[in-house]
Amino acid sequence: MAGIYIHIPFCKSKCIYCDFCSITKLALSNDFLVALNHEFAFRKNEFQNETIETIYFGGGTPSLLKTSEIQSILEGINKNYAVAKNPEITIEVNPDDISFDYLKQLLKTGINRLSIGIQSFDDAILRFLGRRHNSNQAEQTIVNAIKAGFKNISTDIIFGIPGLTMAEITKCLDLFIKYKVQHISAYHLTYENGTKLYKLLDSEKIKLIDEDFSLEQFTTIENHLKSNDYVHYEISNYSLQGYESKHNTNYWNGIPYLGFGPSAHSYNNNIRSWNTNNLNTYISKICEGKLPSRKEKLTKKMQYNEFIMTSLRTCRGVDPEKLKEIFGIKHYNDFVVAIDKYIKSNHIAINNKNYILTSQGMFLSDGIISDLFKV
CATH class of the missing domain: 1.10.10.920 (Arc Repressor Mutant, subunit A)
Structure with a gap:
């Protein structure tokens, strides 16, 4: 078995904590999609003896794509790889990008798992993080996803944020529990060099929260979710029984995977490779018939x-x-x-x-x- 990761590098704006490969030049999307399909064809012999059991659209913001474009990407994967009959296919979405109709169309493409980037239900916290949605949009997205027919929904929460209270953490978790979302990721805020968040910390405009308070938040999240039937199956991830992320679980189990798009990583036994994180370079090299990647053999x-x-x-x-x-x-x-x-x-x-x-x-x-x- 194996998995496929697709990196969609586009965002309308960049969150202050994000150090992932993303750009706001949406005009390059057509060239990117052409290059992506060429990369599928170039690399079709890499996993000829493997069955693709999971596909994951990450970013960036994959929900900026039209559903017809997502359908085209999935067709390109099916054309070049042996895909299992009922693969887990996940897409990351932002609450401000998607409508009820978009979600219904998304389900028709074969996407069967939704990862909604919520982070918080506190509007002040969302503004601080640079998120474009508000708490009402976040909750409505969960409601719409359920109405559209999604039966495997993942949401997330970020803790360790300056100014975040225990009450707000509990409120966020209770809303997830209210809607019985099947999967919840809980991440501690990280200060990556080069991000806007790091610059705020470096200039002393914000301060790290106390480590004891961070631990209290982590413990509260764990206890609250465990008491509501969520399994803490990985450091940052909780799920109802049977709803663990198959794609990410395969990562942790050492299952091979292919990564497509700028900055995407691949792993196959003792070989790891990664694509350039520069979108222009990615597109130009693919157009020249070259793979813009490097690899290393793991000692x-x-x-x-x-x-x-x-x-x-x-x-x-x-x-x-x-x-x-x-x-x-x-x-x-x-x-x-x-x-x-x-x-x-x-x-x-x-x-x-x-x-x-x-x-x-x-x-x-x-x-x-x-x-x-x-x-």
Whole structure:
């Protein structure tokens, strides 16, 4: 099995925290779509022995595309790859871009999973983040998606935002629960160098929130969702039983995937590749019949680090027998020694013989995982 990721690089405007590949030059969309279909054809031999079970439209803002354009992209994928009978097909959408009619047409293209970028139901917070929608539009999008017939809906919330209160977090979660959305992602606000948000922090116009308050927010989200039947199956992701993101779960399980479009990454066993993040370069190189990508072969050390990172991010954790089988007894012994301090500090626990992060460990996961890497 394998997956396909499509990066749609267009946005009407850029959110202050975003460091993804996106541009506001919508006039390039036609040239991009032509190049994208050429890339499908150029790379059709890469996964000839694999069945595509998941397709994911990310961005950028994929919902800026017409549904006919989305249909054309899916036809290009089906033309060049063996796609499963009922694949999971996800598209990210913004509440201000989509109408009820758009959602109905979207469902007809074969899209069967919706990821709605909500982030908050507080209008002041949304304005601060640079989001174009308001809280009413966000809620109406959920209502419209359900009415249109979507039965697999994902929403998201950002916490750790300066000025965000516990009451607003609870309000947001309660609205998700009210509509029984099947999947919820919860991300801590990050300050990436080069973003508007980072510049505000660097100029001391805003301050990081207290780490204890961040942990309180993380814990509140986890407890509130767990008490309402959501499974905390990955550090940033919760779902009702059976509604885990198949596409992202495959990432964490080391399943191969192809990425198309500018900045998109691909992975196949021990080879990783990535396209240029410059849209003009992407279009021009494709038109010349060249793939605008670079690749690297993962060393054993890199494969080990990836295994540790992806395993610990999930509720299943690190399977010690699998670690030993793939990487040998030395790597296994080194891992056991390295995690001992985290077991003693209650950041890592043993569950069904696997090593998993505790809730406290999940909150500090970046530091713990990097500490366990081979360097």
